[in-house]
Amino acid sequence: MKKILIIDDNQQNRLLIKMILQRKGYSVIEAESGEIGLSLAYEHTPDLIILDMMMPEVDGWEVMERLKKDAKTKNIPIIIFSALDDLESIDADGFIPKPVDINKLIQTVSEVIG
Amino acid sequence: MRLKSIKYKIVLSFLVASLIPYIASIFLVFKKGEEHIINNIIDQQYSQITFLKKTILRDFNSLHTELSFWSENQILNDILVDDIDKRIQKFLFSIKENKNIKGILFVTNASGMIISSTEKSLIGKNIPLNYLENYFSDIHYFEPLNKDILKLSVPVYSSFQNQKIGYLVLALYPEYFSQYTFSTRNSINSIYNRKNRLFIGSEIPVPKDIKDEGYFEFGNFLTIYKKIDDTYLRDWYILLQLNKESIFLPLKSMEIIFTVVALSGVGIILILSAVVASRLVKPVRLLTETADHISKTKDYSIRVSIESEDEIGILAKAFNNMLSEIQSALEKIKQENRERLRLFTKLIEIINKITSANSEIEVINIVTQELEGFLNIKKVEFTRERRSSGVNIPVNTESLKGFIHFDLKRDITSEEEQFLKSIGRMINLYIERLELLHKAQSASRAKSAFISNMSHELRTPLNSIIGFAQYLQMAETDEENIKAAKSIELAGRHLLDMINDILDFAKIEAGAVKVNKRSFPVKKLIDEISAMVQPLIQEKGLKLILPEITDTVINTDYRLLKQVLLNLLSNAVKFTEEGYIKIDIRKDNGKIYFSVIDTGIGISKENIGKLFKDFTQLENPLQKKYKGTGLGLAISKKYIELLGGEIYAYSEGEGKGTKFEFYIPLK
Numbered sequence: 001m002k003k004i005l006i007i008d009d010n011q012q013n014r015l016l017i018k019m020i021l022q023r024k025g026y027s028v029i030e031a032e033s034g035e036i037g038l039s040l041a042y043e044h045t046p047d048l049i050i051l052d053m054m055m056p057e058v059d060g061w062e063v064m065e066r067l068k069k070d071a072k073t074k075n076i077p078i079i080i081f082s083a084l085d086d087l088e089s090i091d092a093d094g095f096i097p098k099p100v101d102i103n104k105l106i107q108t109v110s111e112v113i114g
Numbered sequence: 115m116r117l118k119s120i121k122y123k124i125v126l127s128f129l130v131a132s133l134i135p136y137i138a139s140i141f142l143v144f145k146k147g148e149e150h151i152i153n154n155i156i157d158q159q160y161s162q163i164t165f166l167k168k169t170i171l172r173d174f175n176s177l178h179t180e181l182s183f184w185s186e187n188q189i190l191n192d193i194l195v196d197d198i199d200k201r202i203q204k205f206l207f208s209i210k211e212n213k214n215i216k217g218i219l220f221v222t223n224a225s226g227m228i229i230s231s232t233e234k235s236l237i238g239k240n241i242p243l244n245y246l247e248n249y250f251s252d253i254h255y256f257e258p259l260n261k262d263i264l265k266l267s268v269p270v271y272s273s274f275q276n277q278k279i280g281y282l283v284l285a286l287y288p289e290y291f292s293q294y295t296f297s298t299r300n301s302i303n304s305i306y307n308r309k310n311r312l313f314i315g316s317e318i319p320v321p322k323d324i325k326d327e328g329y330f331e332f333g334n335f336l337t338i339y340k341k342i343d344d345t346y347l348r349d350w351y352i353l354l355q356l357n358k359e360s361i362f363l364p365l366k367s368m369e370i371i372f373t374v375v376a377l378s379g380v381g382i383i384l385i386l387s388a389v390v391a392s393r394l395v396k397p398v399r400l401l402t403e404t405a406d407h408i409s410k411t412k413d414y415s416i417r418v419s420i421e422s423e424d425e426i427g428i429l430a431k432a433f434n435n436m437l438s439e440i441q442s443a444l445e446k447i448k449q450e451n452r453e454r455l456r457l458f459t460k461l462i463e464i465i466n467k468i469t470s471a472n473s474e475i476e477v478i479n480i481v482t483q484e485l486e487g488f489l490n491i492k493k494v495e496f497t498r499e500r501r502s503s504g505v506n507i508p509v510n511t512e513s514l515k516g517f518i519h520f521d522l523k524r525d526i527t528s529e530e531e532q533f534l535k536s537i538g539r540m541i542n543l544y545i546e547r548l549e550l551l552h553k554a555q556s557a558s559r560a561k562s563a564f565i566s567n568m569s570h571e572l573r574t575p576l577n578s579i580i581g582f583a584q585y586l587q588m589a590e591t592d593e594e595n596i597k598a599a600k601s602i603e604l605a606g607r608h609l610l611d612m613i614n615d616i617l618d619f620a621k622i623e624a625g626a627v628k629v630n631k632r633s634f635p636v637k638k639l640i641d642e643i644s645a646m647v648q649p650l651i652q653e654k655g656l657k658l659i660l661p662e663i664t665d666t667v668i669n670t671d672y673r674l675l676k677q678v679l680l681n682l683l684s685n686a687v688k689f690t691e692e693g694y695i696k697i698d699i700r701k702d703n704g705k706i707y708f709s710v711i712d713t714g715i716g717i718s719k720e721n722i723g724k725l726f727k728d729f730t731q732l733e734n735p736l737q738k739k740y741k742g743t744g745l746g747l748a749i750s751k752k753y754i755e756l757l758g759g760e761i762y763a764y765s766e767g768e769g770k771g772t773k774f775e776f777y778i779p780l781k
Contacts, residue, residue: 012578019585054570083573099577099610102584 002113003027003044007037007063008052008081013100017050017081020102021109034058038066041073048113050096053082064092077112120398121391128387129380136376143372147365155361156329156338163327163340163352166303170294170352171344177284178250178266178346184209185268185282193223193270193280202230217286218259221270222246224280233259246281250346253307256285262310263287288314294352300360306339306351318353334358397426401433414441460488465540474513474545481518481541489530493521505531507538511545562626569617573610580606615745618677622752629756633669636699636706639676644697647683651695654687659696666699668706669781674753678761681746682710682774689772690714701780705759709775716772717765725763726751754778 004026008014011032018028029044031037035058041049049067053060060080067073080090083098094108184190189205206219210232220231226241239258245251251265266284271277291305295315304315308324319332320339327340335355342350359366397420404418414437420430464484471477482494498516500506505520518541520534583606586599621627644660651658679697686695693713700707717725726747754761759778765771 010574010578012575013581016578016581016585020588023589083570083577098573099580099606100584102581102588 001025001027002048003029003046004048004050004109004113005029005031005037005041005044005046006050007031007034007055007060008050009033009055010052013052013081013098016100017105020105024106024109026109034060034063037063041067041076042070045072046076048109049076049078050081050109051078051092053080053090061090064090079108079112119395121388121395124391124394125384125387128383132380132383136380139372139376140369144365144369147368148362151361151365152336155336155356159338159354159356160327160340163338163354166294166352167340167342170291170305170342171347174344174346178268180213181266181282181284182268185270188273190221190270190280190282191273193221193229194272203232206230206232215284215286216290216292217263217284220283220285222281222283224278226281228258229280241281241283246283252346252348253288253310253312259285261287262312264290288312291315300357302355304353304355305342306353307349308351309349316355318355320351320353324351331358336361394426397422397430401430405433408437414444457488460484464488468540468544471544471548474511474548477541477545477548478509478514478518481537485520485537489533490523490526491520492523495519495521505534507534507541509538509542509545511542512549514545558625561624562621565617565620565624565626569613572613572617576606576610576613580610615749618749619745622749627674627753627756629671629674631669631671633667634672636666636668637663639672639679640697640699643676643679643683646680647687650684650687654691656687656690656692657694659694661697661699664699666701666706666780668778670757670778674757675778678750678753678776679708679710681750685746685774686710686712686714686772693771702777704780705777706780707775707777709773711771711773713771716768716770717763718768719765722763722765726761750776 004021006014006017006028008017008030009032014030014032018030021028029040029046031040034055037049037051038058040046051060051063060082064078067076067078077093079094079096080092081096081098081100094112096105096108184205187205189201192201202221206221209215210219218231218233218236220228220233220236222228222241226243226246228236228239228241231237236258241258245265246267247269248265249267253262253264255261256263256265263285266286267281269278270280270282272279288307291314294305295303297303297316302316302318304313304318306313306318306320318337320337321330324339325341326343329336329338331337334357336358337353337355339351339353342352400420401418404416408414408416417434417437418430420427422430464480467480467484468477471480478496482496485491485494495518496509496516497506497519500508500517501519504522505526506517507520509516509518518538526534580603583599583603587596587603590596590599618627640660640663644658648658683695683697690712691714695713696709696711698707698709698711751761754776757778759776761774761776764773764775
C-alpha cells in the first residue's frame with residue numbers, strides 16, 4: 001500500500017484529501033506544519049508528499065529545500081497543493097490548484113506514483 | 115583709391131596747394147605782364163608818333179620855304195606880261211611833277227585873278243586878296259575847286275621894282291598826308307582832322323573826348339594818338355592802331371610754356387604726393403585690415419608688424435598692446451567660465467545624488483561630503499545644536515532635526531549665503547519628500563499584504579466547502595444528496611469567482627498587480643485555456659472553434675493574459691445558448707490580436723460603451739440581468755492596459771452575437 005504524507009496547516013484540507021485518497025486505497029499520514037511534516041517524512045519516507053506552500057513558520061519552500069538536502073528524503077516525489085497563481089515556477093512533480101478538483105487530484109497522484 | 119581715404123585727401127590737398135601758386139602766377143604774370151607790355155608799347159609808339167609829327171611839320175615848313183623860293187623865280191615876272199602865261203604854266207607843272215605835289219599850284223595877279231594854274235578850270239577866276247595875303251589856311255572848303263584843301267600862298271614880287279605883282283598859291287589836297295600813313299598786318303596809322311572828321315589813311319574809331327595825346331582801347335585794338343599842334347596844323351591828330359593780339363603774341367607763347375611747365379609741376383606733385391600718401395596710408399590700411407580680420411576670426415593672437423618710429427609705429431604698438439590686453443582678458447573670462455561650469459556641473463552632480471538618495475540620512479551624508487571644498491566651504495557637518503560660528507542651515511523635518519553647519523574659509527558674500535540657504539531649502543524639501551515616499555510605500559505594502567492575506571483567508575474555507583461538496587458527490591449513493599452536494603459546489607464556485615474578482619480588482623486599485631513577463635508559445639496558452647473551458651462549452655452544447663495553431667512565441671505575463679482570455683471565454687459561454695464560440699489570433703506590426711467571437715445575445719450599440727466600466731459606475735447592463743460581479747471586463751481591460759494593449763467590443767446588436775478583440779505587444 002502506497003504511503004502519502006499530506007503537509008498542510010489547514011485541517012479541513014488535510015481531512016478532505018485524506019478521505020479522498022483513503023477511498024482510492026492509499027495509506028495517508030498528516031502533518032499540520034512544515035516542521036512536523038519534515039520529521040514525519042524522515043521517519044516514514046513516504047512514497048509521495050502533498051505539500052501546501054502557504055504555511056506559517058516553516059513554509060512549503062523551506063520544506064522542499066530541506067527535503068532535497070537530506071539523502072533519505074531527496075528522492076520522494078512532491079505534489080504542490082496551493083491556491084497560488086503561479087505554480088509553474090516551482091520545481092515539483094505535480095500541481096493541484098485550490099479549490100481542489102477531485103478528479104484532478106486522483107489523476108495527478110496516480111500519474112506520479114502509479 | 116577709395117574716395118574718402120586719407121590718401122585721397124592728401125593728394126587732393128597737395129593738388130590744391132600746387133594749383134594756388136600756379137593760378138596766382140598766371141594772374142600776376144599775365145595781368146601785370148599785359149599792363150607792362152601795353153605801357154612799353156605806348157612809350158615806344160609815342161616816340162614814333164612824335165617823330166612822325168616832327169617829320170610832318172618839318173616837311174610842311176620846307177614846303178613853305180620851297181614855295182617862297184619858287185616865288186622868286188624870274189619866270190613869275192611874266193605875270194605882268196600878257197600872253198606869256200604859258201611859261202608860268204610850264205613852270206608850275208614842272209614844280210608839281212618834280213615835287214610830286216598832291217594838289218594844285220596856281221598864280222594870281224595883284225588883283226587876285228588866277229592867271230595860271232595846274233588846273234586849267236581855275237584860270238581867270240578871282241580870288242579875294244585877303245585870302246591870298248594870308249599865307250596859310252588850314253583845311254577848308256575851296257569853292258573854285260569844289261574841294262577841301264589846305265592852302266599855302268606867298269606873294270610874288272617883280273624882280274626890278276620889288277613890287278608885289280601877284281601870289282603863288284599851293285592848294286594841297288588832304289591826300290598829301292597819305293605819304294605819312296602805312297598799314298601792316300598788325301598796325302595801321304592814320305592822320306585825322308577832328309574838325310572835319312576826316313581820316314587820311316584808314317578810318318579808325320575815335321572817341322569824342324580825345325585829348326592832346328593818349329591811348330584808348332576799342333575792341334581788340336589799342337589806339338595811340340598825338341595832336342599835331344603847330345602854327346599851321348592846329349586840329350590834326352596822328353592815330354596809331356595796334357592789334358592787341360600781336361602785342362600779346364610773345365606773352366601768349368609764354369603763357370603756353372608757363373602752363374605746360376606748371377601742369378607738369380602739378381603732375382609731378384600729384385605723383386609724388388600719391389607715393390607719399392601710399393607710404394603713409396599703407397601701415398594704416400594694414401592696421402585696419404588686421405582689425406577687420408580679427409573682428410571676423412576672433413583670433414586675438416594676431417599682431418601687426420610695423421617697425422617704424424613715427425606716429426604710425428606708436429599707433430601700431432598701442433594697437434598690439436590693446437590686442438594683448440583683449441587676449442588676456444578673454445583668456446581670463448574663458449578661465450572663469452570654465453571654473454563656473456565646473457562648479458555648476460559639480461552642483462548638478464550633488465543635486466543628482468541627493469535626488470537619487472533612498473534615505474533621509476543619506477541626503478545629509480551627501481551634503482556633508484560633497485559640499486566640502488565647494489566655493490569657500492572648509493567643512494560641512496550635521497549637528498544637533500546650532501553653532502556660533504559659520505553658517506547654520508536648519509533641518510527641520512519629521513524624522514530629522516538639527517543644523518547643517520558650514521565652516522567657511524573666509525567671510526561669506528550675500529550671494530553665497532543665499533546659495534547655501536537654497537541648498538538648505540532643497541535638503542529640507544527632499545527629506546520631506548523621502549519621508550512622504552516612505553510612508554506611502556509602507557502604506558502600499560501594508561495594503562498589498564492585507565489583500566494577499568484576505569485572499570488566502572477568504573478562499574481557504576471556501577475551498578474546503580467546494581472540496582467536501584465534491585467529495586460528497588463522489589461518496590454518496592442517494593441521488594437527492596448528490597444533487598444537494600452539487601448545488602453546494604456550484605454556489606461555492608460562484609462565490610469563489612466573485613471573491614476572486616473583487617480581490618483582483620482590489621489588487622489593481624492598490625497597484626499591487628505586478629507584471630511578470632516571460633516567453634512562451636501561444637499554443638501552450640490556447641491548449642490550457644481550451645482544456646479549461648471545454649467542459650463548460652460541451653455542457654451547453656456549443657462548439658469551440660480554435661485558431662490555427664502556429665509556433666508563435668510571445669513575451670508577456672502568462673497569468674494575466676490567461677485570466678483575460680478566460681474571462682472573455684466564460685462571458686461568451688455565459689451569454690450564448692446555441693451556435694459556437696471562436697478564438698482568433700493574428701499578428702500585425704509587432705502586435706498580437708486575440709478575438710473571442712460568439713453567436714450569443716449580443717449587445718445594443720448604446721450599451722457597448724458601458725461594458726468596460728467598473729462597479730463604481732453602476733449601470734452595467736450585464737450586471738442586472740446576469741449573476742456575477744460584473745467586474746470581469748473591467749479587470750480584463752486593466753490587465754490588457756498593464757500589458758501595453760487595448761481591448762474593444764463589437765456587436766451588430768441584440769441577438770447578433772458579440773466580438774471582443776484585444777491586442778498586446780509581441781515582446
